[in-house]
Every structure is written in C-alpha cells, then in structure tokens.
Amino acid sequence: MTATPADMRQQLQQIIAITPFARSMGARVREFAEGLAELEIDVKPELMHQHHGFVHGAIVGFMADSACAWAAASLAGDVVTAEYKLNLLAPAKGERLWARGKVLKAGGRLLVVQADVFAVDQGREKHVAVALATIAKAGAA
Amino acid sequence: MTATPADMRQQLQQIIAITPFARSMGARVREFAEGLAELEIDVKPELMHQHHGFVHGAIVGFMADSACAWAAASLAGDVVTAEYKLNLLAPAKGERLWARGKVLKAGGRLLVVQADVFAVDQGREKHVAVALATIAKAGAA
Amino acid sequence: MTATPADMRQQLQQIIAITPFARSMGARVREFAEGLAELEIDVKPELMHQHHGFVHGAIVGFMADSACAWAAASLAGDVVTAEYKLNLLAPAKGERLWARGKVLKAGGRLLVVQADVFAVDQGREKHVAVALATIAKAGAA
Amino acid sequence: MTATPADMRQQLQQIIAITPFARSMGARVREFAEGLAELEIDVKPELMHQHHGFVHGAIVGFMADSACAWAAASLAGDVVTAEYKLNLLAPAKGERLWARGKVLKAGGRLLVVQADVFAVDQGREKHVAVALATIAKAGAA
Numbered sequence: 284m285t286a287t288p289a290d291m292r293q294q295l296q297q298i299i300a301i302t303p304f305a306r307s308m309g310a311r312v313r314e315f316a317e318g319l320a321e322l323e324i325d326v327k328p329e330l331m332h333q334h335h336g337f338v339h340g341a342i343v344g345f346m347a348d349s350a351c352a353w354a355a356a357s358l359a360g361d362v363v364t365a366e367y368k369l370n371l372l373a374p375a376k377g378e379r380l381w382a383r384g385k386v387l388k389a390g391g392r393l394l395v396v397q398a399d400v401f402a403v404d405q406g407r408e409k410h411v412a413v414a415l416a417t418i419a420k421a422g423a424a
Numbered sequence: 425m426t427a428t429p430a431d432m433r434q435q436l437q438q439i440i441a442i443t444p445f446a447r448s449m450g451a452r453v454r455e456f457a458e459g460l461a462e463l464e465i466d467v468k469p470e471l472m473h474q475h476h477g478f479v480h481g482a483i484v485g486f487m488a489d490s491a492c493a494w495a496a497a498s499l500a501g502d503v504v505t506a507e508y509k510l511n512l513l514a515p516a517k518g519e520r521l522w523a524r525g526k527v528l529k530a531g532g533r534l535l536v537v538q539a540d541v542f543a544v545d546q547g548r549e550k551h552v553a554v555a556l557a558t559i560a561k562a563g564a565a
Numbered sequence: 566m567t568a569t570p571a572d573m574r575q576q577l578q579q580i581i582a583i584t585p586f587a588r589s590m591g592a593r594v595r596e597f598a599e600g601l602a603e604l605e606i607d608v609k610p611e612l613m614h615q616h617h618g619f620v621h622g623a624i625v626g627f628m629a630d631s632a633c634a635w636a637a638a639s640l641a642g643d644v645v646t647a648e649y650k651l652n653l654l655a656p657a658k659g660e661r662l663w664a665r666g667k668v669l670k671a672g673g674r675l676l677v678v679q680a681d682v683f684a685v686d687q688g689r690e691k692h693v694a695v696a697l698a699t700i701a702k703a704g705a706a
Numbered sequence: 707m708t709a710t711p712a713d714m715r716q717q718l719q720q721i722i723a724i725t726p727f728a729r730s731m732g733a734r735v736r737e738f739a740e741g742l743a744e745l746e747i748d749v750k751p752e753l754m755h756q757h758h759g760f761v762h763g764a765i766v767g768f769m770a771d772s773a774c775a776w777a778a779a780s781l782a783g784d785v786v787t788a789e790y791k792l793n794l795l796a797p798a799k800g801e802r803l804w805a806r807g808k809v810l811k812a813g814g815r816l817l818v819v820q821a822d823v824f825a826v827d828q829g830r831e832k833h834v835a836v837a838l839a840t841i842a843k844a845g846a847a
Contacts, residue, residue, distance in 0.1 A: 345482035626766035
C-alpha cells in the first residue's frame with residue numbers, strides 16, 4: 284500500500300460521504316493509520332437516544348463495528364464484517380461518542396480487531412463498550 | 425405476570441413510541457409473547473444503506489439486539505443488554521427487515537436469547553444474521 | 566463430495582483416534598452428515614470436574630467447539646476454528662455430555678455454525694450450553 | 707477484601723488442587739492481584755494436542771476461561787462464567803502456554819474480563835488467542 288496517511292484518511296472520509304447511515308450519524312474520522320482507526324460522532328438525542336435517555340445500543344454497536352471495519356480496511360482494503368461481539372460496560376451518556384479500533388491479528392483473509400467505545404459527558408470520558416470482531420477481506424467470506 | 429398478550433404488545437409499542445432511535449427506524453412489533461419477540465422495519469435506503477447499497481450492519485445489529493432485549497423483557501420486565509454476538513450471514517438487501525428473538529434460558533438475573541434477522545427482497549426472504557445475547561434484568565448488572 | 570455418510574463417519578473416527586485430546590476425552594461420533602455433527606463423551610469425574618463437582622467449562626467448550634468444527638468439516642473438509650462464543654446455560658452435571666453442531670451458513674471460505682450441548686443426568690437431559698462459531702476452511706484464515 | 711495478595715494466591719492454588727481438570731492440566735498461578743490473574747501450563751503433547759500437532763483449542767479455551775474467571779474472582783469471590791468469546795489468532799505451538807485475564811469492568815453482579823493467551827515455543831512468545839468474557843458473581847446468574 285503506497286497511499287500516505289493523508290490519502291487514506293481522505294479516502295475514508297469519501298466513503299463516509301457516500302454511506303447514508305454513517306453520514307446520517309455524522310461520523311467523522313479522528314485517526315486513521317495502519318491497523319488503527321478512530322471515529323467520533325456528536326450525540327443527537329432526538330435521533331440516537333433510547334427510552335431511558337441514553338444513547339441507543341445500536342449506535343454504540345455502529346461505533347464499535349465501524350471502528351473495527353475501518354481499522355481492518357487500513358490494512359486490507361475492502362472488507363466485510365464476518366461477526367462481532369459487543370460488551371456494554373456502562374450507559375452511553377453525554378454529548379459525544381468516540382471509538383478506537385485496533386487490529387490484533389492480520390491474517391491472509393481474516394483480521395481480528397478490538398474496539399473500545401467512549402462517551403464524553405460534560406467533557407469527562409467514560410469507557411462504555413468493548414468489542415472483538417472478525418473482519419474478512421472482501422471476496423474472502 | 426398478569427398482563428395479557430395484547431396488553432404486553434401495546435406496552436411495547438408505547439416504549440417504541442418514546443424511543444427516538446427505534447421510532448426513527450420505524451420499528452413495528454410483529455409478535456410479542458412470553459419469551460418471544462418479533463419486530464420489523466421498512467428499509468429506507470437514504471437512511472439505512474452502507475456504501476455497497478446494502479442495509480448497514482448497524483441496522484442489522486439494531487434488529488438483532490432489539491429482538492433479544494424485547495424477548496427478554498417479555499419475561500423479565502425492564503432489562504439491559506449485557507452483551508451480544510452477531511454473525512452476519514449474507515448482505516441485507518431488500519425492502520424490509522424482520523427479526524425474531526427467542527429466550528433460550530431465563531435465569532434469576534440473566535437471560536440468554538437468540539435472534540435471527542431476515543431480509544425480504546422482492547418478497548423473497550433471506551436469513552441475514554444470527555445473534556446470541558446475554559440480557560440482564562435492570563438493576564442486576 | 567462423493568463420500569458416503571458411513572465413509573465420512575469412519576474418517577472422523579480415525580481423526581479422533583489420532584487426536585490426543587479428543588481421544589483422552591473419549592469422544593465418540595453420534596451423527597455425522599452434511600452440515601451436522603453430534604458427539605458424546607462419558608463424564609470422568611476424576612478428570613473432568615471443577616471444584617463444585619460439575620463438569621469443567623473447558624470440557625463443555627470442547628464439546629461445543631468440536632461439534633462446530635466437525636459440522637463444518639462435513640461440508641468443507643479440513644477446517645480451522647476462527648472464533649466461537651459460548652453461553653453456559655446451566656451447570657453441566659451427570660454421567661454423559663453430548664453436543665450437536667449445525668451449519669447455519671456455508672460460504673466459500675467461512676462457515677457459521679451453531680452448537681448445543683446437553684448433559685444427561687440419571688437419564689434426564691438438560692441443555693447446558695449454546696455456541697455460535699465462525700469456522701474457516703484450512704488455508705483460508 | 708482484607709486478604710493479602712499472598713493469601714489470595716494461596717487460596718487460588720488450593721482451589722486448583724481440588725479442581726480435577728485444572729490439576730490434570732497442571733495449571734499454576736503466575737500472578738494474582740485485584741482484577742488480574744495469570745496462569746500457565748506445560749504442554750503435554752500426549753494429552754493436549756490435536757491432530758495437526760498443535761495444542762487443542764479446548765486447552766486454549768481453558769486457559770482463557772480460567773484467566774477470566776480467576777481475574778473476576780480476585781474482585782468478586784465465588785463466580786460463574788456466563789459466557790465468553792474466543793478468537794484464535796495463531797496455532798498454539800510450543801512447550802508452554804500462559805494466559806492473562808484483566809477485569810475491564812466490575813459491576814455489582816457482572817464483570818467483563820479480557821484474556822490473552824500466549825504460547826512459548828523454544829523460548830519465543832506468540833499471542834495465540836484473545837477472549838472477552840462475562841462473569842457473574844455466584845448466585846447472581
């Protein structure tokens with residue numbers, strides 16, 4: 284891969300721009316390097332909350348899954364999530380969510396990636412979820 | 425629990441009505457009985473697609489997680505998802521998604537629930553995801 | 566695949582015979598067909614118990630993992646477990662354990678398999694665990 | 707908890723001594739502190755191998771599950787594994803396996819724990835598996 288980090292980041296932002304769900308979430312790239320991806324969103328309560336006033340688990344899942352897939356894509360190009368497991372550690376409460384995906388193992392066709400999701404509530408950060416995912420290179424499922 | 429199935433179903437629809445994310449997805453109850461819950465949504469491509477033109481994995485995750493949580497709630501009242509694992513079996517393509525959650529084991533504080541998610545494409549149904557979740561009674565995490 | 570079910574079953578029993586851990590567990594094939602595998606073991610308390618007098622979770626995991634891998638092997642030949650998730654539903658107590666693995670989806674390189682593990686205690690059967698696994702064809706990880 | 711680390715460690719070694727499966731594996735405590743547990747075993751090929759000559763996945767699962775349960779026990783006393791997910795990263799090959807479990811979140815009744823398993827082959831260490839587990843305080847399932 285001869286792309287520079289700036290190229291890679293720009294390419295990812297273009298993918299987000301043509302991904303309706305990611306765009307509707309307002310997903311932004313924080314970091315994007317080989318084997319690592321971070322994204323963040325501003326919480327829009329009227330769209331993203333569940334009935335207890337926290338961010339809906341599906342949004343937390345979106346953050347974790349995206350961080351894993353993007354981190355894998357940084358090494359493997361076009362990828363498909365084969366599976367992930369998500370543990371919710373605390374209610375996701377606050378004005379912003381961010382997630383970091385890190386590749387633990389990059390095999391020829393499968394990548395194992397871990398993600399951590401954080402909520403920022405009045406500036407204070409809380410670890411709200413952890414995920415472990417298996418991502419396949421596209422065409423390799 | 426002395427609620428009738430019709431009571432339970434109405435109660436669940438009221439919860440959806442006050443859950444911004446579920447409402448924005450247009451989630452509807454298909455079935456709701458002791459240990460079983462089914463929901464469905466119409467696919468809105470401009471909101472729900474990813475960049476290959478399939479329904480975004482986060483929506484599939486929402487369907488699986490909701491089916492699990494609702495199935496657990498049918499037996500245990502207010503619940504919290506502790507964790508789930510989702511295997512994506514095929515791209516989610518079509519005009520409608522539906523999911524069924526079934527409680528496999530209801531313990532005193534934890535429930536183990538399986539969910540299956542289906543996509544309906546021009547009337548033909550495809551199994552697109554399977555999930556296994558651990559749901560905790562509220563206050564029991 | 567032109568092998569008959571009897572051929573397949575014999576082949577699997579030969580693999581067990583050269584697999585030290587499976588042999589030391591006394592694993593036997595119950596059923597082996599395309600997309601399905603069942604195995605059973607007699608519980609040897611002096612080897613398999615944990616400190617509460619139940620069968621150790623590692624043995625339950627062995628049963629689930631083996632059932633998944635064998636079910637996948639029935640369709641895909643030589644395979645490798647990429648990952649599995651195991652939910653323990655009840656203490657595994659009794660004189661015998663058996664497990665059934667069923668392929669939910671066989672892709673070109675990955676197979677998704679579900680397993681259920683049962684304990685037989687004085688002739689009565691109990692569902693003690695459920696697993697969901699991703700199995701890769703050998704050389705495809 | 708007023709037990710000293712040395713007390714805790716000794717208590718854990720006594721539990722292993724009365725746990726037939728852990729004892730038959732030759733499990734030893736490496737580290738045991740609040741929220742952290744490490745164990746190791748010497749590989750006995752004639753008991754622990756699978757048919758390709760690597761350590762059987764069930765042994766890797768035993769290491770991961772034990773590290774998670776012990777790490778949880780360091781904070782919560784008597785515990786039960788509710789579920790775990792294990793990703794196998796590389797074949798487990800060598801003369802020794804060791805595992806580290808770290809508590810990521812200790813809730814009132816549930817603990818989320820991560821484990822990493824390493825194989826030592828001719829003195830060189832390899833990361834062979836990662837696990838994410840939900841452990842319940844005994845009586846809280």
